[in-house]
Amino acid sequence: xxxxxxxxxxxxxxxxxxxxxxxxxxxxxxxxxxxxxxxxxxxxxxxxxxxxxxxxxxxxxxxxxxxxxxxxxxxxxxxxxxxxxxxxxxxxxxxxxxxxxxxxxxxxxxxxxxxxxxxxxxxxxxxxxxxxxxxxxxxxxxxxx
Numbered sequence: 001x002x003x004x005x006x007x008x009x010x011x012x013x014x015x016x017x018x019x020x021x022x023x024x025x026x027x028x029x030x031x032x033x034x035x036x037x038x039x040x041x042x043x044x045x046x047x048x049x050x051x052x053x054x055x056x057x058x059x060x061x062x063x064x065x066x067x068x069x070x071x072x073x074x075x076x077x078x079x080x081x082x083x084x085x086x087x088x089x090x091x092x093x094x095x096x097x098x099x100x101x102x103x104x105x106x107x108x109x110x111x112x113x114x115x116x117x118x119x120x121x122x123x124x125x126x127x128x129x130x131x132x133x134x135x136x137x138x139x140x141x142x143x144x145x
Contacts, residue, residue, distance in 0.1 A: 001046060001053055002026035004073055011071045014109040036060065047085045049076055057082075057089045059101075066093045066101045070115065077111075083118035090119060094141045104134040113137075 005011045006021040021029065036042030040061070047055040047070075054076025058069050070086055090101045103121060105112045113135070121137035128134070 001056060002029050005056070005071050008071075008073060010111075011073075014106060014112060015069060015071050017071065033058070045085065045089060047072065047076055047081055049079060049081055054081065055085070057085045059089055059093060066098050068101055068103045070103075070112070082115040086115055086119040090121075090139045094139070100138050100140045102139070103137045104129065105137055107133065107135055 003021050003023065003026045005017055006019055006026070011017050012019045018025070033042065033044050037044075042058065042060040044056055044058040046053050047057065052075055055072030056070065060067050060069075068086060068089060070082055072082055076082070086103075093101050101121075102124070103112070103116050104127070105116060116137040119139070121139045124136045124138040126133060127136055
């Protein structure tokens with residue numbers, strides 16, 4: 001999955017994914033993801049449709065809370081899969097005690113903005129990270145009646 005994502009031009013352009021990972025680089029990335037899972041500072045879920053792995057949703061614990069990222073391969077795009085997967089991961093984190101969950105989206109990534117909106121996130125400003133200007137989208141727990 002990591003190699004496939006790294007070879008998709010839309011994924012590379014719209015995320016922080018490194019392009020053209022070798023098998024060793026992809027295995028090293030998976031190793032880092034598993035270390036985050038073991039430490040409780042991250043996790044990654046595979047999006048499956050029609051028995052095929054078509055994308056991922058990842059969560060990473062940062063200093064100011066949980067941050068989500070997602071990417072779908074062409075076989076998963078345009079099917080409404082991303083908003084549901086992102087919503088489900090956000091709800092899981094919020095139910096586990098997170099005060100809010102955020103996603104950082106490149107300003108030109110209209111597809112990810114739509115996913116964030118459909119997953120219940122609201123725009124919450126802009127920040128610079130590593131010289132990149134990113135839109136901040138947040139989701140808080142639902143208000144209780």
